[in-house]
Amino acid sequence: METFRQKHPGYGPLEVLLLPVPKGSAKFQKETLWASVPRYSRSSIESHRITLMSDLNSWAPNTEMCELGDSEIHVWRAYLDSQEAVLHRFETTLSSDEKARANRFHFPRDRNGFVAARGVLRELLAKYVGRGPRGLQFDYGPQGKPSLRANPEENSVQFNVSHSHGLALLAFARGRHLGVDVELIRPEFAVDEIADRYFSPEEAMELRGLPPSLRAEAFFLCWTRKEAYIKARGEGLHIPLGSFHVSLTPGQPERLESADSSRWSLYSLRPDPRYVGALVGEGGGWRVRYGEWKSDGS
Numbered sequence: 001m002e003t004f005r006q007k008h009p010g011y012g013p014l015e016v017l018l019l020p021v022p023k024g025s026a027k028f029q030k031e032t033l034w035a036s037v038p039r040y041s042r043s044s045i046e047s048h049r050i051t052l053m054s055d056l057n058s059w060a061p062n063t064e065m066c067e068l069g070d071s072e073i074h075v076w077r078a079y080l081d082s083q084e085a086v087l088h089r090f091e092t093t094l095s096s097d098e099k100a101r102a103n104r105f106h107f108p109r110d111r112n113g114f115v116a117a118r119g120v121l122r123e124l125l126a127k128y129v130g131r132g133p134r135g136l137q138f139d140y141g142p143q144g145k146p147s148l149r150a151n152p153e154e155n156s157v158q159f160n161v162s163h164s165h166g167l168a169l170l171a172f173a174r175g176r177h178l179g180v181d182v183e184l185i186r187p188e189f190a191v192d193e194i195a196d197r198y199f200s201p202e203e204a205m206e207l208r209g210l211p212p213s214l215r216a217e218a219f220f221l222c223w224t225r226k227e228a229y230i231k232a233r234g235e236g237l238h239i240p241l242g243s244f245h246v247s248l249t250p251g252q253p254e255r256l257e258s259a260d261s262s263r264w265s266l267y268s269l270r271p272d273p274r275y276v277g278a279l280v281g282e283g284g285g286w287r288v289r290y291g292e293w294k295s296d297g298s
């Protein structure tokens with residue numbers, strides 16, 4: 001049977017959430033949780049928030065980031081509003097299945113976003129492995145996670161990609177699993193009903209304890225951290241969302257608590273004041289480097 005996402009390739013999970021929810025779900029949980037919400041001092045949180053906003057990762061064109069050190073993760077920011085000529089260049093690098101997928105998008109904006117994200121991915125991967133973007137082939141895991149089909153002699157470059165409303169983050173490392181997620185902060189999605197349904201009870205409670213002015217950002221910090229962990233493992237929603245927890249208060253250190261948390265490192269990403277992101281890398285001791293992708297390769 002065709003899944004909802006196959007039928008509507010332009011929909012992300014947040015859009016899927018707008019579909020009708022079964023009656024009565026999460027209502028009881030919501031009311032019982034309210035009783036034990038921890039209270040934070042508003043002034044201390046607001047001061048953390050100011051620190052966070054001034055602490056955007058420093059994204060700049062970086063010509064040195066074509067060599068991937070063994071303990072490095074490279075994260076690239078790419079705005080996907082590509083010019084016609086650049087889109088055309090990307091299209092010539094896509095495989096036939098990618099072109100077919102692009103053509104299934106209903107809205108040109110979604111189609112172009114997909115083409116641009118794949119095009120940037122191929123151009124960056126090509127630099128790392130020293131091959132042309134057109135010659136790269138992808139394999140897909142059981143839940144759809146793409147990986148590079150590597151030559152046996154290559155120390156395989158792992159990657160993960162996320163895009164939201166015109167902005168993509170692309171993460172690369174050697175031989176270790178990665179997950180990355182970015183979301184535009186949209187207050188209309190950051191509502192208690194969705195938190196109750198998708199977050200662990202501890203996370204939903206932490207969210208409710210925050211002043212309303214911080215909730216939208218906190219909601220998406222939680223969402224992106226959970227999603228980055230799921231994406232690093234590549235298992236999609238086969239991982240129960242309540243089986244692990246992340247911290248979400250803006251300005252507080254990022255934290256992952258899962259049965260296998262010693263296997264992973266979690267990093268917050270701030271690619272743009274309107275977006276939040278998260279990165280999960282297998283192992284520890286990473287040096288994370290940030291770059292801005294430019295269509296002219298600078």
Ligand SMILES: CC(C)(COP(=O)(O)OP(=O)(O)OC[C@H]1O[C@@H](n2cnc3c(N)ncnc32)[C@H](O)[C@@H]1OP(=O)(O)O)[C@@H](O)C(=O)NCCC(=O)NCCS
Pocket residue numbers: 011012013114117118143144145146160161162163164180181182198199222223226227230231232233234235236237241
């Ligand atoms: C598909 C999924 C990877 C996320 O998709 P998304 O948030 O819409 O999209 P993103 O932009 O972050 O990531 C999409 C990219 O991840 C990669 N990807 C696809 N399947 C993946 C998987 N199973 N694991 C990791 N990465 C995957 C692909 O590169 C994909 O790019 P493409 O669509 O251009 O091919 C999956 O994790 C999902 O559907 N999750 C459910 C969402 C949810 O309910 N989250 C709850 C969080 S609290």
